[in-house]
Amino acid sequence: MTAEPIKARTGLSAVWSRLRVEAASAAAEEPILASFLNAAVLRHNSFQDALIHRLAATLADAQLDNLVARDVVAEAIHADPAIAESAAADMTATDERDPACKSLLQPFLYFKGWAALQGHRIAHWLWNERRETLAFHIQSRISERFAVDIHPAARMGRGIMIDHATSVVIGETASVGNGVSLLHGVTLGGTGAKGVDRHPKIGNGVLIGAGASVLGNIRVGDEARVAAGSVVLKDVPENCTVAGVPAQPVGGRCAEPARRMEQTLRDDD
Template sequence: MPAETIALTEGPSSVWSSLRVSAAQASAEEPILASFMNAAILRHDRFEGALAYRLASKLADAQLDAMLARDVVEEAIAADPSIAARAAADMVAIEERDPACQSYLQPFLYFKGYLALQGYRVAHWLWGQGRETFAFHLQSRISERFGVDIHPAARIGQGIMIDHATSVVIGETAVVDDNVSMLHSVTLGGTGKADTDRHPKIGKGVLIGAGAKVLGNINIGEEARIAAGSVVLKDVPPHCTVAGVPAEPVGGRCNHPARTMNQQLESDS
């Protein structure tokens, strides 16, 4: 089922039963992990509760113990149900696009790109509530824990896959639309010292290859493809592949690159 359908109609309950089945199977296959699977997934009644528990266990530190962290995450999810819905959509996106993902269990428990993104969603809610210091605290913790630095003011859609994720940086005024895929070491950064709108706007269905740098208040059109290692300094039209330093159009039209994860430069038409 497409991520959009899960997020907009059935919500997180669509993935919950499958996640529980995978956790039960993992417990049977690896009894040494049974208590972990029970604490993280099986003893919870709903996806929202398991998500809050998992994020709290990852974001807790000396200043914020796990119980208090869980209270904050639960508060955010209760106030904004889209947090859990988007978390479910992100999980579906990863399972669909990443051949290394065997079930929903892997991203939910282990994939740092997924966990960092869900932590950002809580920090973003805090930012919207005017609790900026707390949002910055979570941003710092996410960076320390997962090697991913997402400003809590950035706006990120649903159905997002951040694969491998190490060294991903997303700036304060960046916008990432739905169904985007990006790999490790991607930067959505600014240029200069302007304190206004200074970061990229990434359209629906874009694929950003490993190590790509997209800099400045520029627009990346829907279903564009940015080759690994590229430095993008100007707008990219929809369905266009760009590569190089600085990046320029190459090859032909690309279709659904974020879903196919096809990083070759030839035309898809």
């Protein structure tokens, strides 16, 4: 069955309420971080305000100080409500799929895959506004800080988890659907030196394992699974598992691979 788009169950109000409770609990548990938690979460009136503060702190550098970065992020989030909605969905996806994640607070404060993805959402908005120089500046900042390189033009769905995240590369004409899970070292790369549609299109609910490379203008179908270390050079059908160099169909169908994070090649049927 094709994965459905992420829905309003990851609503901002529910995420915001839980995030505040977790921040208050963490502040009581670790008083040395209480000031930080208050600044990052508790003093804000909405998830959007807290997200603006967090991303500004993440993206600021010597060329783009915190106040200017805050203005840029706020402009994007106020102009496009989908940015905050997607950030909340990404947090919920990480909490649901990563067994090492114990709260929504963890990705919001500490997980570089989540932070890099939200920074990309700001860069992508700037790209669509034809502010390409600033979009590239933010892309560069994300790459320097988190070792994640997503071209500002790449299209990303929501409910995405980028686990560990180091060395993830996503090219200019790539697209990633809803509910996808990517592990560290994944490359969604292009073929050829001409500026044409040259990068992969990843469907909904796909799992791509660590170190896998998907190359060229090919499609990975909904709820497909790409094994770690694979090199994918041709289309992958829906609900199919591929592995190897070059990747070939193996094993059996894995139901909801991105959600279950099952990476052994077992047949679930």
